[in-house]
Amino acid sequence: MSKSVYQHGTMAKFVPGLYDGTKKLVDILKEGDTGLGTGDGMDGELIIIKGIPFRVTSTGEVTIVPEDEMIPFCTVHFADFSRLNLFNRIERKELEDEILERTHYRNIIFAIKIEGTFSNMKTRTVIKQHKPYAPLHKLEQKQIEFEKEQVAGTLISYYFPELYNGLNVSGFHHHFLADDHSIGGHVLDFVLEQGEVSIQPFDTFVQQNPIHDKEFLEADYSLFDLHDSISNLEN
Template sequence: METTVVCSCVQQVAKSFAYPTKIEADSELNEIYQTSLMSALIDGVYDGNMTIADLLEHGDFGLGTFNDLDGEFVAFDSKVHQLRGDGSARVAAMDQKTPFAVMTHFRPTVSGELMTALDKCEVQGIIDKLVGSPNLFCAFRIAGRFVRVETRTVQRQTKPYRPMLQAIERQPVFKFEETAGTLIGFRCPPYVQGINVAGFHVHYITDDRRGGGHVLDYRLLEGKLEIAKISKLRIDLPQTDSFQQATLHSKEMSKAIEAAEG
């Protein structure tokens, strides 16, 4: 889990947020649904049987990838977009399949406006402060204007698949400057490393829906932050041969995930 450097303004920004009581009462209903494991993806398990249509039965908000590691996906408001290896974005087809995805029915328990320019580490510090405990999950969304967003998107792979660290050796990196868009992400506790990604896992898509990717870094100018605290995790494990034969635990797995996810 990456270390978050907290700026001096975190306390002040956190105090400005609203805690809507009518939503807070429903926070126990929030659940993460996950198909497969991050460790399987790291090991090169890039084929799954779950379709985008199937995923939307488990949530209206999430992220993941497509079979063949064909880019990233970002989902919110029940709409799913494919963020491709050339930095572009397109609407995903309902019959496209995923080897790894994380979804939730997004019910914010905390919301507020970010009116001060903030770097990634500062935003993460605010989210940590608002969630309170490092042992809970959360989903979050930031819709706003960005000074810059740096992303990467994995190129489509062909069989025989290489492990992810080899697949991303020459991954393209894109810089979106002075754009309006949406960050959607999850923050997971350290104890789920390998099951999911410990720490922050975030994707970005521009408001014109023409570009985005897996987020490496950003600077926010202003925007609305919504957070859903989550205390339930449900996982469906694939029944594929590749998953059942994969190496899902090793001493180097944590380092590999940190390198792959940035």
């Protein structure tokens, strides 16, 4: 089983408004065939399934991300999931609690894949940003939300313990894509009607910083509340 997860960039990088892409998607995909992230300039929500990088835009359209696009943030791994259980009629918070209770993985990084039918799915995407970029906490006003009932699809998620907050989102971070591409994006809430939950734990976390990005090197993060800025947008 693959025990390594790779990440380019950090969530904290976005807090002062650093949204420019810093690594080509084609190179990120060398590190994994499954994952999630965002595009250049915070252009949509990315979900990578079986090596295909889908983008859900702020219009709700689903497209394939060009491999030469520069990406500011992305977490990926090579899928080697193990089935955890079949679940029926369970809400997001209850399911998350159940996963932690069954696995005892509260203090390690792991990935989840859920394939099934959702009686309710609520997602959002951020409108693509243009320079001069606003800081992260102001993007709450630039989100588009979507909601659909009775939709089949795939949810990919990473769980990061609190000790990794800032590098990623602490807790669960879900992205979704409907089988018919009718809805997708960063997940705000869901009710799983029926589906199979698979899990993949990691003992190695590979995190790459954009060391050639001048803005990143010179940013003063002491001026921002990293935890609140990330939590307010992502949760």
